[in-house]
Each structure stands twice: as C-alpha cells, then as structure tokens.
Amino acid sequence: MAQLSTRSKLEILADAAKYDASCASSGTTKRDSRGGKGIGSTEGMGICHAYAPDGRCISLLKILLTNSCIFDCHYCINRRSSDVRRARFTAQEVVDLTLSFYRRNYIEGLFLSSGIIRSSDYTMEQMVEVARSLREDHHFRGYIHLKTIPDADPALIHQAGLHADRLSINVELPTESGLKRLAPEKDGVRIEGAMSRLRSDMEDGQDARRKYKSAPRFAPAGQSTQMIVGADAADDRAIIARASSLYDRHKLRRVYYSAFSPIPSPSAVLPLKRPPLLREHRLYQSDWMIRFYGYDASEIAAATDAATGCLPLDIDPKLAWALNHRATFPVDVNRAPREALLRVPGLGVKAVDRILMSRRHRRLRLDDVARLTTSIKKLRPFLIASDWRPLALIDSADLRARVAPPARQLDLFA
C-alpha cells in the first residue's frame, strides 16, 4: 500500500470516528498549566470549539488509531468486510496532531478510539501509549477520552484510567438479541462486566483520594456509553429501560444515543433510510427527564405510545407525560414544591430555581412568570399564578392540539 500522508490518514480516521456521538469535555477535575511546564487546562465546563453542519459540537479531536478491524459488526463502517480505505496512525502521530491542534485552540483534547487489530490487548496498549505520552512526555493537561476495549486485560484498562479523564465502553445495541444479530463477535455479558470493573476502579480511586491526597486520580470524568438507535427493532421503552439500568448499575455519567445513519457500503441486514434524528432527540429529552427532572424510567415508559412502545415524535416526552397525567395539574407557581414545578411542560431547571427564589419576595403573577421563562404560551394551561387560573383548560379534549407545536405551515408560493 502506498504511504498515506498525515492529512489523508486524518481524514480517513476522523471519517471513521464520526459515528461516535460523544464529544463531551466536561466534568473533570480543574487543572491548568501555570508554572511553566506543559500545556492545557480544564475548568469544569467543556468548550465546543466548532460546530459541524450536522449540528454537533466539535470539542475533541475525535479519531481512530486505526480503522482496520478483525470484527465484522454490521452497523459499523469499519467492519472487516467493509471496503473503506484503511489507515493507521502511530502513537507519535496522534500525540503530535493533538498538541498542534490544541496549541491553536481548535480543541479541548483528544477522544481516541480504535478498530481492533491483532488482539484486544495489543490495541489497548497502543491507545494507552498515546495517553501516557501526552501526559508524561508533554505534560498535557487538556481532556483525554479513551474508548475502552472490553476484552482487554483489566490491568491495561486500569492504566488507561490513570491517564484519561473519561473512559467509555459502548453497549452498541439496546437488546442482547440485536447485539447477537448485528455484532456477533461482541458479548453483552463481557461488555457489562468491563463496565462494572470500571465502576469499582473509579470508586476505589475516590476512596484512595479521600484517605491520601496524593493518590492518583482514576478517570475523574467517569464513564459513558453509547447505544445505536434504529438499527434493530428495539422500541423506546426498551431503550429507556436499558439506559436506566445502565445508569443504576455502572454509575454512568452519560448514555449517548446515536441515530443509526446510512453508512457507505452498508451491510444488507440494516435499514437504509434517513437516520431517525427526531427519535434520537426525544430519547435525549427523556434521558434529561431522568437525570435532572426527577422522573423514573417507568414514568417515561408511561409517556410512550401503547401500541408502538415509542415516544411521540410530534410533542416532547415531558408534555406527553403531562397530557397523560392531567390530574396532577394545574400547579400553583406560588406554592407548589420544586418537584411539582419541574414537571410543568415548558419549565426548565433554571426557570424553576428562579421561580423558587423569586416567590419568597413576591406573589408571582403571570407576567412575572413570563419574565422568568422563555415562553409562557405552553405553560398557561398547566399553571396557577396569582392572577391566572386555567379554568377548565386542563380537562379540555383538545388540549393536546392547543399545546402541541403546529404542523408545519405549507408555503403557498413554493
């Protein structure tokens, strides 16, 4: 094979990495490079340095070490039987690229993943070497996210956690049967085994830090995972239940949902259509409801359609839940507890906090609420304010039609 330029390799290996949704660079420890040694900083909140026309944030240099792979997972563009061009970076090339991008303020750090070559251990070793060199040879203090290979030696994975801010292992498909069909060489039990080992490594690390300040940190930004949506038959109820059990069992920071998108030279067992972006969006909303709004997975399941098991696409899941639980509304903004306010469609966490603070000082009228939120229109049927009572709105049969976003108006002059 002809020698590829670094630029060509970068294009091939970034193209191969783009199906991973995560690009977060937040939630790690605070550090900087004052004092003359090394480069980089992390300050809690991640930074998106650019946005691609697909609307996704570009925060990290997200690449594969190689897109050659001994596995043959149907959904994956890098599977053995795919005819994409193959390339491979050396550890040194990745280190140099990361640093030269970082110095120009293009990125927050590196997200390194890889196809599996030779063996899981060999591949993991190469990835750990990149992280080690960045941290130890160059004193890089930016963000590092390493994708972890579940079958690799736990000692190697432990090494990875000492250098990386975040580790992740993809569960890939929401159901075991989907995994069997689409990723026959992967094993759901081994994947979850590796996740639970990561969890205990992280907890041990935190314990050690409590006892000895000098103890090394282990993956301070935690672990995350990704599920592909729309490649198998799993409905939203199954996906939400799986996500919730993963959060509980492995203390995940995030579950990412990736709408399956048509890949070049696809495998014939996959659906070929536009990626279900709206469905992906609804799943993220439900994920937020669980993580920040105090719903549990069974409550979200109650918002899904009884026949299809999926969340409605035309309205968001929080509104869907409210429409199915009208007895809990309207809620009095001047008296209701935080939990009840959080369930009002259209009220976000920040707006609720502002309401709680403000109502200690005044009786809130509808105008006041309007100042504290982005839009009052959607809220009105669900709220009682000192000068507002939604009458029988909450019981009216056409409430859904009133609060659902209008169907897109067609243009007469097309």
Place this chain on the structure above:
Amino acid sequence: MRSPTIYRVALTTPDDFDGWRAAARRLAMQGVDTANIVWQVGDAGGDLFGDAPLPPDRPSSGFSVARAFVDLAQSAILHSDPERFALLYALLRRLRDRPGLMEDKADPLLRRVDMLAKAVRRDIHKMRAFVRFRALEDDAGPRFIAWFEPDHHIVRANAGFFLRRFASMRWSILTPEVSIHWDGDVLAEGPGASRGDAPADDPVEEMWKGYYAAIFNPARLKTGAMLSEMPKKYWRNLPEAALIPALVAGAQAREAAMIATAPLPEKAPPKRQGNSATVWAAIRNEAMTCTRCPLHRDATQTVFGEGPLDAPLLFIGEQPGDQEDLAGRPFVGPAGQLFDQALADAGVDRSRAYVTNAVKHFKFERRGKRRLHQSPDAGEIEACRWWLSQEIDLVRPRVIVALGASAARAMLGNAVTISRTRGQAIALAGGAEGWVTVHPSYLLRLPDKDRRAEEQARFVEDLRAIGTRLKALA
C-alpha cells in the same frame, strides 16, 4: 426652582468596574438620583452641563452590598450597551432599600441586568471557543497570534483563561479595541489592532479543515443547530467555516447516493444487475450542464430525478420549485412534503418509487424577494423530454404516474385534460402503464379549506388505486 446638580463620571475604559464602583458608592451614599448622573468612557464631551465634582467618599460609613450584586455587576459592566452603567447604578440604589432584591429574579430591572450579564457570559464563552491561533516562527521559537472580534468588552476579563491554558506558549490576541500579549512571563496590554496585523495563514489550518470536513456526518444535516451555536457573525474568523456551504450542498446529494447504491435485502435479489447506476450517474452528470432550453439561465441548477433504479413505480412532477432549485433534489419543498404524506396515507412505499420532473429547471418570475412559480410551456417540456425518456428507459417502471397537466404532456407527448384522463390506465409505448392525477401543488393553491380536504382525499384515493394496481401487476 433650582435645576438639579448633574454629576459626570469619566471611566477610564469601557470595562472599568473599579472606577464605576468607586463613583457609584460615593453617589449612592449621597442619594444622587440616577437621572442626574452622566456616565462616560474617557474624557470626551467636556463641560456641557456645568458638572459638579463628585461628593466626597466616606469610607468609614459602612456601605455594603450583597456579594451577588458585585458578581453580577462585574459581568454586566462588560456589555456594550451604553446604558449599563446607569442600569447598574439604578439597581444598586434599589438594592439599598430592598436587600432581598437580588433573589427576586422576576423584578424587571434585575431581569434586564441579568440578561446583560448572560450575553456577556456567552460572549466570553464564545471567545474561548472561537479564538484561532496562527503560529509564527521567530528566533525564540513559535509565537501564536489570533485575531478576534468580540461583541462586548470582554478581552481583559477573559485573558486569565488563555493564560491558564497556554501558560507555556508565547501568544497574542488582537481585537479592535485592545490587544493582549503573553510572553511566557508577563501579560501585557496594547492598543487595538486590525485583521491585517495577524498572520494570514498557518499550514496546520489545512489539516484542521480536513478534520472538520471528515468529522461531519452528511446523513445528519442540521444547519439550524449549527447556526444557533455558531452564528454567521463568527464565521469570518474561523478557517473551517469557509467549508460550510460546500459541505451543506454536498450532504443531501451524498446521502441520496448512499441510499441509491444500497444493496437490496438478501431475500429479494435485484432484478437487474448490470451498470445502470453508472449509466444513471453519467446521464445525470450530462444533464447538469443542459442548455436545451433557456430555463438553465436563471435556475440555480438542474434538478434530476432520484430513487431506486429498479423502482416499479415512477412519478413525474411538473418542475422543481424554489426549494428544490436550491437543494438540487426533487420533491423536497412543501408540495413534496404533501406528496410524501399522501403516499404514506395511501400506503404506497415511497422508498420504492423513482421521482422526477417533466422539466428539470425551475421556471419563475421574480417578484420582489420572492421567486414565483411559472408553468413551463410546451417547448420547454418537449426539450426536457429528452432527459425524462432516458430516465424511464433506465428505470423501466411497471407504472408511471403523471402529476398534473405538464407531467401528463411529457408522459403522453400531447396535451390532455386531467379530469378526463384521471383514474384510468393508459398503455404507454415502452410497455409501462400510465396514470394521470393532479399535482400536489394544485392542492396547496386551493384557498377553500373544505375543498382542499376533499381534493386531497381524492388524490390519496388515486394513489391508493395506483398502489393496488401495482401489486396486481407484480
């Protein structure tokens, strides 16, 4: 009555928080009204109102405000709104009477100042995100220089971030108002600069652009989401933004091509192997530069048909509309959406149909900013039949459906009345069966809602009958 004393406060810089605080404290202790203070940056202006000297400071008199106010004011004062000094002063005075005010987020004045601070925080964040350094080599090694245009007076306040992150580099950030320089040791400030003072290029930018293009997934085009986080005002200082228009234009075509080249399910092997995809691409390519009629002059691009090349069903529309003309794909505008919906309602599988138009260029009349659709004439339809007949020959559908009169003319070669030909099969020369129905845009133009619903139902019925017929033929 004596006219009130007017106080003038000259702040040294637009982000001079300390100067504002010192003056505000003295004025507020004296109970000076907001309306009697003129806040300005620098000494410009002169002695227009016969200004009074500021009242004396009395440090011992215990003037304290909530920490939350100080934090908020430090942000809000960086805003470019000239009223910010007065708004903050007004808030400070209110706060003296109502110590709990900072918690009353529904208070209109506090809300307004909160919004100023929020805009400043966003600007600070965007500067951290969108500053792009370019490297210059000199005797001491590389120096990194960036040109940035913030909306608010945030540069000094933001210097610390770059210092913490790039402590071991030598760097400068140039902006129109002020420049900051870090030599590895000391942070220095210089006068404002212009774009030309920063290096014009950096070879690493080509790599970065390569990365930006490759990490973009064309199957997930969502320009709205991109624009809300990376508005166009930032684009001119982002090297990668130059790629966006081409990436967007290419995205839909690439996705369509991916879907078109998809292998069929294993159970049903393709009817024809051969080179039809290559031939189709060649014909399409040729049509892109078509000048067979004058319409190519004003239209953006040729909008060729698309769909599976072994589709049993082929739809002919009239011509691309405004949105199709821009997107380069047929049936993506409002009429196309109505069409998709009608097909779904009729239970016809859209993914197994090839869709194209009788005329492949958009014909319109410009009316102000709008481009109003105009029907193609017989000559234009005739000129474009050349392409349509090649598409039909290649796809060889069982059933061809003409949507509207222009399409019917293209399919049959002569003008027909829709009401008379609708709902019956017509044997076509190539062996396919032809059907005629209305064009979806006809439904969009019906002003009467009831009439429209009625016509739409009829359209769906036509499509349903065609679907049934297709199954019978299969």
